[in-house]
Amino acid sequence: MNKPVGLSIAGIDTGNGAGSETDVKTFESRGVHGVLAPTAITAQNTMGIFGIIPVDPLFLSKEIEIIFQDFEVKITKIGMVYNSHQFKVIEDKVSSNIVVDPVIHAKDGTQLINDLDDYKRIILKKATVLTPNAIEASFLSRMNISSLEDALHACKKIRDEFGIEYVIVKGGHISSDYSFDVLCNGKEVVKAGYPRLNVKDTHGTGSVFSTVIAAEIAKGKSVENAFFEARRVLQDAILHGLNIGKGIGPIDPLVSLEKKSFKFSVIEEMIKFGDFIEGLQRFWTLIPEVQSNFAHSIPPQYVDGINDIATYRGRISKSWNNKVKVGFPAVFGNPTHTARMLLSIINFKENANSLINLRFDENILKIFKDIGYETIEINREKEPQHGEGKTMQWIIQYIKENYGRVPQIIFDRGMKGKEAMIRFWTSDIEEMMDSLKLVCNNI
Structure with missing residues (x-):
């Protein structure tokens, strides 16, 4: 060179x-x-x-x-x-x-x-x-x-x-x-x-x-x-x-160079995660009607906005024969609900880098509790009227103001026009995969 x-x-x-x-x-x-x-x-x-x-x-x-x-x-x-x-x-x-x-x-x-x-x-x-x-x-x-x-x-x-x-x-x-x-x-x-x-x-x-x-x-x-x-x-x-x-x-x-390196690692991990859930038995039982997506960020201390968070371009879906299909490729800056919620959690200084939305079910919730995760319920009926794209920020702000910290399991029972949902975040993608495997093995 x-x-x-x-x-x-x-x-x-x-x-x-x-x-x-x-x-x-x-x-x-x-x-x-x-x-x-x-x-x-x-x-x-x-x-x-x-x-x-x-x-x-x-x-x-x-x-x-x-x-x-x-x-x-x-x-x-x-x-x-x-x-x-x-x-x-x-x-x-x-x-x-x-x-x-x-x-x-x-x-x-x-x-x-x-x-x-x-x-x-x-x-x-x-x-x-x-x-x-x-x-x-x-x-x-x-x-x-x-x-x-x-x-x-x-x-x-x-x-x-x-x-x-x-x-x-x-x-x-x-x-x-x-x-x-x-x-x-x-x-x-x-x-x-x-x-x-x-x-x-x-x-x-x-x-x-x-x-x-x-x-x-x-x-x-x-x-x-x-x-x-x-x-x-x-x-x-x-x-x-x-x-x-x-x-x-x-x-x-060096931060611009470092962030490019981190983003390359995130893409590699998104490929690994997508392959993992496509091969994970019974993961299809965790996918809600609106389908899932997975958000994964560079190290939280380097996150400046949605462009530092990757999601799949398409959603995570299931077919008629219960096969899981991940909507590759992974892209940065896609303002999905999962990306916006992960960004809100990071902005409130939680050490989070991975988040996925899952189907609400009492049995799924119980398994997460049995694993040892703290949970919190959000009443969506209390959500004020605000502009498009503000719901995830409101949820995390509401939790912080009323709870002081953000538990790793956040769930709601839905409301008219809104499907009930579990949202699960971790500080490490390996923890995310290990926990989802435990849930699928016990559901």
Whole structure:
């Protein structure tokens, strides 16, 4: 495999939240081989930076020279560059295709770039793409940025003043419930909107965002398309921050890749489960008149919505001779009752990843109780009038408010136009299969 190569010129973050080591991790997650030329070594963790040793400019020059001797570098991403001597090395050694993340200050306030006038004169003039946040853009444009209009003005001003082809001003530091990043390219202004996430772990947002842009450009995408992809990846990475360390923890740039891997495993398990129930004797006795479906999710802590939950495209049905037929294939994002109920259970912080609906029968219910499952009955007559698709959410919310937790067996005796039903959820697909086998053996 011939991967494109991306070079990171930045400091080393010993806590692996930002810096060159995170850039390399992000490059690799996007299908780009990451190489690095460290500009400094920091003593750093989630609580701050406690020391910086800059790399000698002559050695930095050698690092870059050796990289370019051996690799065909498609893109260079520049993060923390410490002083004018290092700026001069980059000016001499790196010529084109440069994404600059202007890391002026760390999250704890530590100044990471000295000789700021030289930085603007040398490094910014080299940039093909510049990705300041609102605070950095305020410094570079010498104007206060507190709104989208301010960000647009600053974006154009920075681009014109420094002659940078693409400037992206990130709106995460602008106080609002819904933020925008803006891209100026001299022809148009492109905006990417996103809801603000109220989370603690945000270390590395600038590094990851700019590195994803660099990676996508290295693979041949336009800057505009790279911008939208970076925004999507960053939103997931922030949403699933790593929750490690005692301070501001790192985001997870690998989460998109991890979720794809989890989804592949879910599809494999759905095939296994479908084959299992098609061969399970007497499973046909558990199928209700409206038929069954099975919902299975990626690990609950990674579930963001219905698109992270798989069900069968068709239902689980029985034929005239009591053969069970599973409606393969398994697909994500199919808003069945089972998928919506599983999502509601997960949203209420239960460790659930599998759910199936079954025919209501007192004998079936008794077997589940004998196995050891706690049950709860829902009176559907109490269900308020609400929009289509809200029933499953209402059931779980009603249980939580009145019971405090969600038992694994939820049943109702139906109502006019609604068939009585048992719904069974587990935290593990193997538990689901073992329990259904026990029910079928004892019915």
